[in-house]
Amino acid sequence: MIEAETLSLLEWQRLGEHLATFTSTKLGARVARNLPIPDHRETSLTLLTETKEVYQLEANLTTGWKFEGIYDFGSALERAEYKGILTGETLLQIATTLVAMRRLRRVIDGLEASPRLKALISQVRTYPELEKEINRCLDDKGKVTERASPKLAEIRQKIKERRDRIYQKLQNIIQQQGGAIQEPVITQRNDRFVLPVKAGQKESIRGIVHDSSSTGATLYIEPNSVVELGNQQRQYIRQEQREEERVLQVLTEQVATVKEDLELLLAVATKLDLATARSRYSLWLEANPPRFVEGNSNEPITLRRLRHPLLVWQQHHEQGTPVVPIDVQINPETRVVAITGPNTGGKTVTLKTVGLAALMAKVGLFVPAKEPVEIPWFDKILADIGDEQSIEQNLSTFSGHIRRITRIIDSLQPSDSEIQPCLILLDEVGAGTDPAEGSAIAIALLKYLAQQVRLTIATTHYGELKALKYQDERFENASVEFNDETLSPTYRLLWGIPGRSNALTIARRLGLAGEILDMAKNRIGGGSEDINQVIAGLENQRREQEEKAQEARQLLEQAEKFYQEVSSRAQALEARETELKRSQEQAVNQAISEAKQEIAQVIKQLQKGEKTGQEAQKATASVNEIASRHRPQIEPPKPKPNYQPQIGEKVRLSQFNQTGEVLTAPNADGKLTIRLGTMKMSVSLADIESLDGIKPEVPQKQKSSNSSQKKPANNAPTVRTEQNTLDLRGYRVNHAESQLEEAIRSQNTGALWIIHGKGTGKLRQGVQEFLKQHPQIDRFETAPQNEGGNGVTIAYLK
CATH class of the missing domain: 1.10.1420.10 (MutS, DNA mismatch repair protein; Chain A, domain 3)
Structure with missing residues (x-):
């Protein structure tokens, strides 16, 4: 077939x-x-x-x-x-x-x-019940165990007893007749226990001779005293075999059911x-899953960077040359692809590569090509590849090709309307006969196949086939690239460009006489040379376009890589911010819960005691103290310009966290009088704020005074303690980040010593990357040598 x-x-x-x-x-x-x-x-x-x-x-x-x-x-x-x-x-x-x-x-x-x-x-x-029964009846070597049958256990016990008695009798004979024994061992011949007796001492130990040595110096004799025991032993062994067969028969019947x-x-x-x-x-x-495109759709066949699987194997296992991938992209309206180019240029390999790709997709294999892999499901994949010359059958190359092509045509189902989902691969179509006749047959055959099948790919040397593309839109040209400098093929497949004739170029580089080449050039005319120059120009343009496309692909890959890195970092920051907000909300909710419990205790105490003004003031003070401890540390909003407290306005005294009433307007020094409960007191504008958190504008004189009296900034503590030290040694980076986040939240201010060790440096790098992006970290530095050097990082919190 x-x-x-x-x-x-x-x-x-x-x-x-x-x-x-x-x-x-x-x-x-x-x-x-x-x-x-x-x-x-x-x-x-x-x-x-x-x-x-x-x-x-x-x-x-x-x-x-x-x-x-x-x-x-x-x-x-x-x-x-x-x-x-x-x-x-x-x-x-x-x-x-x-x-x-x-x-x-x-x-x-x-x-x-x-x-x-x-x-x-x-x-x-x-x-499972059959498996358990088999394992119950057989040991790990497949021998029937005594668990399988009580009768079998009894028989084997008798066999053991007979064997022990035989051994005992034979040992006694060895001790008594040691001079007649060739070697003091008990062995077996024909499943009978025997002793190796010297041939000259045969009469000393009477019995049945079962065997002799190759020299005849030793006879293997079963003494008469153990013959009967041996007969009993044989009977029990046959009983054992029958019982084992019975067990195996039962198991076999269970399997048969x-x-x-x-x-x-x-x-x-x-x-x-x-x-x-x-x-x-x-x-x-390194293959990718194919997708079957519909035969009547507008989807092209796409097989980019397609490699021959057998050549890939040869490269890896047989020290073959690197595989040159090919690009196959065929428009849906194309029915015939004519591949031209020099011999040994890879035309036949291209046919086999496409054929194997189609077969691999059919049997469920991935195709060794770059994604996306898009190929039709071919009902039949038929090929005429190689030289069919046969001396025995009196077939020329041409005859052999025609016979195989005839079988291909016969296997098709001719139809005037419907295209058959078949792939036909023809190598050197029309070759092996007169070029004019061969070319005519090739053109007629390819046009017939264009009407019958989904895709035909043919290799050829005939120049007439190159022109079919410009006469019929169902045809497409492709060629295998040839390097004029090295006079060797590159095995790359070029689409849309027919292969040019390289015969004159190759002949000139190989030293053929110039006058001969000039005569040949004159015979074929200048038109052929002009066509070759046009094709060479097209090849150069294609090569330049491919180089630019390669550069564009590299830039696109770099951009995609950068985008992925940025997206990954953004997602990490967003996740970290979400986690931070969640932790802060939990802390606030916890503080509110604790404050409510403490306030409830104050109210209970107030209800139990005498309801006097003094007790009320104590309760108010307790509640204010609780509020100051549990109120979230929110940065006050920036003061509005030109704000000045007015007489009768309610303001908050920051240092006592109390609300008072303004009794006098601020003087030139920024002093004013407020009523706080039953007390009156003089305070500075810098010590109060409005109920919505707005600080009043302080006179310049007072600002200078306040700035001169301002306490130094709360620098990070220089003393390392157990509370401000975090040991992350042994953690992975992702786990270390969660520990570090918790430590920063609990530390809140000052400095934090982070012990990460030296090791490979990955943990230190991960910790410092985390600190760079954390909103509560002002700066960080590597600890001095006496504090741990590269194994410790000191982070300063805002």
Whole structure:
């Protein structure tokens, strides 16, 4: 079949071998080496979903997703169905497989969102009772244990007793007839206990000769005194074997009754192993999940930075050359792509790379290309690649290509209206015959395929095919780049530009005589050279555009990276501010609660005592003192200009936190009289404020006086104590920040010694970054050497 030939031409089996190395079971490896190609788009989507879910599962899990203990016992199930007796080793494999599948099910059941994996595992029954029965009857080597049958235990006890008696008798003979014994050991021949006797002393120990040494000097004799015991031993051993077979038969029958469920279990285990292998292989390839675009949509085929998976493997495992990625972007209206360029330039590799990408997407593998990966789901992928020349079949290259192309055409279903979702790959189409006839056949074939299939990609040397793009919008040109300086291909794929002829250039650089080249140039005319110059100019323009695009991409990546850093810092600051507000609110609420409790106590005391004016004043003082302790430290608003207290106005005396009435207007020195309760007192304007917190304007003379009497600023304490020291050694940065926030909030003023140690410096860096952004920190510095040096930071609070 042409489909099978195509898989062989694309080396699909090699990719399956590579995939098999990522499987964990023999079941999965066997299927991976012969990976079936789905016939329906829905199957491919299901396989891709499985790969994605396992990919996500392994990204989030560190342990637990293992296939240890899963065995291939499919043939044993068939034997059990036909009343055959399974060996203990096989039964033990069934039990361990049940345990392994139960372990995988627990992992999948614990996932939040993996609908396909959960649907798969929900079909499985793991029969814990069968597993327990097998483990009860068999030991870890698959041998039937005495727990399995009381009769078996009794038989084995008798066997042991007979063996002990035989050993005792033989030991006595060795002691009594030591001179006749070649070596004082007891051995076995034909399941009988014997002694190695010297051939010349045969008459000294009468019995049955079961064997002799190669030289004939030693005879292995079973003495007559133990023959009967040996016969009894053989009978008991046969009874033991029959009882063991009976136990295995019972276990086999239990397995046979659940054969279908166990077959389903193996099928699900194989699917999970294959999905895991696809996920791990895709991760190794640095591949991305494909999206199937609709054939009749306006979406292009997009495969940027596409790499040949087999060449990637060769690069990593066989010291191959680095893989040059190609960009494939085909407009939806394009039906045929003609790739031109020199031999060994990568045209054939391009065909195989695109073909393998389409196949990988169909079987649920990610495609080794940059996101987004967008490709149609092709019903058929058919190829004619390579030289089909065969001496045995009397086929020329041309004949071989035509026969394979004929099989490709025959496999299609001709239609005048509907485009078939097929991908056709043709290498050197029309080659191997007269150029004029070959070119005509190639053009006719490609135009026929443009009417029949979704996409055809063909490589060619014919110049006539380059012009099809300008005659039919369904055609597109591409070429493999060639370096004129090194006379070697770069393996890069250029779109929209046909390949130019390099024969004359190569011949000139390789030293062919100039007069010969001039004659050749005259024969082909100047038009060809002009076309080559135009193509070379287009290639240079493309190269410049790509360089500029690369620079733009780098700038965009840098901008995106900077934006992510800024966004991350902004989110961190916002989260920190939210946490700070929450902590402050909790502190205020706690203070209010405490104040209410204390005020309630004052009221109770007042209610219990005599209600006199003196007691009322004491209660008022207590409440004011509580308020001063619990009132939030809010920075007073800036004073309004030209504010002066008026006679009769209520003002607050800041230092006593009392409200009084203004009796006299301020004099030139800024003094005024206020009534505070029953007392009158003279105070300065600097000591009062309005009830809404506005400070009055103080005369310049008083400002100078006050400033001269002003106490020095509350500098940070220079003495380090246990209260202003925070030890963060051993903390991670995120945990250290929360500890540091709590310490700053409780310290409120002064200096804070932060011990972070030296170590790698990450904790010190994290602490100092936190201090830079904290609104309550005025500055910070590294402690002196006698205070800890680089291992300690001193922060000064505002």
